[in-house]
Amino acid sequence: RKEVEQDPGPFNVPEGATVAFNCTYSNSASQSFFWYRQDCRKEPKLLMSVYSSGNEDGRFTAQLNRASQYISLLIRDSKLSDSATYLCVVSSGGGADGLTFGKGTHLIIQP
Amino acid sequence: DAMVIQNPRYQVTQFGKPVTLSCSQTLNHNVMYWYQQKSSQAPKLLFHYYDKDFNNEADTPDNFQSRRPNTSFCFLDIRSPGLGDAAMYLCATSRVGTSGRVADTQYFGPGTRLTVL
Secondary structure: OOOEEEOOOOEEEEOOOOEEEEEEEOOOOOOEEEEEEEOOOOOOEEEEEEOOOOEEEOOEEEEEEOOOOEEEEEEOOOOHHHOEEEEEEEEOOEOOOOOEEOOOEEEEEEO | OOOEEEEOOEEEEOOOOOEEEEEEEOOOOOEEEEEEEOOOOOOEEEEEEEOOEEEEOOOOOOOEEEEOOOOOEEEEEEOOOOHHHOEEEEEEEEOEOOOOEEOOOOEEOOOEEEEEO
């Protein structure tokens, strides 16, 4: 069983639409959760951390459901510049543990 | 201002010829990581240094080694690159506080894309 699973897509979405991604994680001891964005041939960049209470940053909203072990990302009013791969990431949150990445969901915003 | 710097950005080596990738950071973070990312795959942690302590992932091949001569620099050595080692190699840093918990998330460098001929 994969540790972090995501639908790879691609999601083809018209500009201005709302799009949602989910991911599931297998390690119930995971403590920290993130969404990273990765553009083609570039490094991953932190989009936002994910908290149990849910959090919002402009057009982006992230939710965590610990009971079901899934994480979601909602993008409202999508822009062409949102086209990228979105990586769901978890870590145990303690010490210097590395991050466990999902394979990513590829999003294409169409004009 | 660049915070995590990787050199070179592109590296071409021959099958079996040792290669060293470099990472430096200006964040004064105490943890440095090396990830391998192959095409269309997730980044995979190879190992990390927590201060001077080296922590190897169980499934990292012996062909991969690392050195951290000081806080700012960390090197990835591939002793005998094979065709399957062609990938993007990402360096990342984070800061672990006295509580033992990560104070910051991980910051990634731009990566070194390795080609093996």
